[in-house]
Amino acid sequence: MTSSHSVGSRCWAIAEGYLPLDDVPKDDPRLMSHEAACLLNTQERDAHVTLTIYFKDREPAGPYRAVVPARRTLHLRFNDLSDPEPVPRDTDYATVIESDVPIVVQHTRLDSRQSALALLSTVAYAGERA
Amino acid sequence: MTSSHSVGSRCWAIAEGYLPLDDVPKDDPRLMSHEAACLLNTQERDAHVTLTIYFKDREPAGPYRAVVPARRTLHLRFNDLSDPEPVPRDTDYATVIESDVPIVVQHTRLDSRQSALALLSTVAYAGERA
Amino acid sequence: MTSSHSVGSRCWAIAEGYLPLDDVPKDDPRLMSHEAACLLNTQERDAHVTLTIYFKDREPAGPYRAVVPARRTLHLRFNDLSDPEPVPRDTDYATVIESDVPIVVQHTRLDSRQSALALLSTVAYAGERA
Amino acid sequence: MTSSHSVGSRCWAIAEGYLPLDDVPKDDPRLMSHEAACLLNTQERDAHVTLTIYFKDREPAGPYRAVVPARRTLHLRFNDLSDPEPVPRDTDYATVIESDVPIVVQHTRLDSRQSALALLSTVAYAGERA
DSSP states (O other): OGGGGGOOEEEEEEOOOBOOOOOSOOSSGGGSOEEEEEEEEOSSSOEEEEEEEEESSSOOEEEEEEEEOTTEEEEEEGGGOOSSOOOOTTOBEEEEEEEEEEEEEEEEEEEOSSSSOEEEEEEOEESSOO | OGGGGGOOEEEEEEOOOBOOOOOSOOSSGGGSOEEEEEEEEOSSSOEEEEEEEEOSSSOOEEEEEEEEOTTEEEEEEGGGOOSSOOOOTTOBOEEEEEEEEEEEEEEEEEEOSSSSOEEEEEEOEESSOO | OTGGGGOOEEEEEEOOOBOOOOOSOOSSGGGSOEEEEEEEEOSSSOEEEEEEEEOSSSOOEEEEEEEEOTTEEEEEEGGGOOSSOOOOTTOBOEEEEEEEEEEEEEEEEEEOSSSSOEEEEEEOEESSOO | OGGGGGOOEEEEEEOOOBOOOOOSOOSSGGGSOEEEEEEEEOSSSOEEEEEEEEOSSSOOEEEEEEEEOTTEEEEEEGGGOOSSOOOOTTOBOEEEEEEEEEEEEEEEEEEOSSSSOEEEEEEOEESSOO
């Protein structure tokens, strides 16, 4: 598995972001609307990750910080971010993710505002290669 | 955050485009069918953006112009474009997006023609790197 | 718009393909299940495109041929391919798309087997850059 | 079709993975929730593929092994993996896919926990080019 050690990038961008107002509480928390950045660290050392969130009409928020341990994945829900401030609901945003070791980032949303689920997922944009 | 300054490309393509005829008005405008290009500008200066829209059987439309201010994101709805002409409904199209500074582009559609939402999102194709 | 002339690749792959059996005819043909390759040609000359379709347990089918005129987009439905043979339903397949001029390819599916639409879209994989 | 011989990469990553608990059996197995890696081998020789699955709080699982014959596609369902161990349900995971010849990988999920289907698909992240 030596080649997997070189998978990834140190800088990623997700231009699309939106947390719906979830006015109908779901019995099952797995079916609550959420948006996530799925982070994969295949390296042998921990990845220290910084997120900066951009908006339409105010200065960026952050940095938000997270650690993805060596050989682990972290599915980070934007709904859960609180430090330095929560991500506002019903507001367009975009995210830049920077890491001290190469990681892979995929973006996912589950929208359960209506009775049927809507899902989206896409690989984030890699700014440079490791 | 120095590395985020190099995130992006000056030329992007979205080969898929389609605005459904929205025959059932929704009470909530956030649930109306729409298609958007999410633009992220992490640079320290404004991005002047030009969109050209390609069709199956006529000359391209445009240029459409937009500005993404420094350190901001703009979620541009194709439904809202009107100058030099609106984007026709129920018609296949494709889009090329050019910018004078590197930006990141993601393509999103919300289809609410039926009672259940359908969502799609994908990073656009970057023609060259900054 | 000089830079858009260099957008694209001459070789693309879509590893995912599946045409559902559409047992419930829809009143509106726009809501029939379908799978499409959206092709964008920003060049000043026509693109002559060849599709080869790969399967799990038989030799590839094709070549299928299409032309995307200069400065046009073509949203090609796999359901409509018939020469040299139709694409089988309820069968996994994958597609390689080759062109004599650089194009951009995006893959879309609309699944209407159930009352709610499901949509997916993703940029295809570019084998080489123009 | 000489150019298609160079399509692909030997190392791919899918940062997002999740197999829902499928508590409502479906009459039609094609509509059961599933997650797949669609693998395309356009080469003239077989591809020997290794999958490693990463988790949040335990060591990676694998290697899982598969063969994609020459000029064939394989749509591998994560639900069906059993050796060395099944993929746990209701658990976030990520996948690295390595191959001895260049292949193309696309990631797909069909979520049928509710009456309406939700679909997602995205090209995986290519670590290096062939």
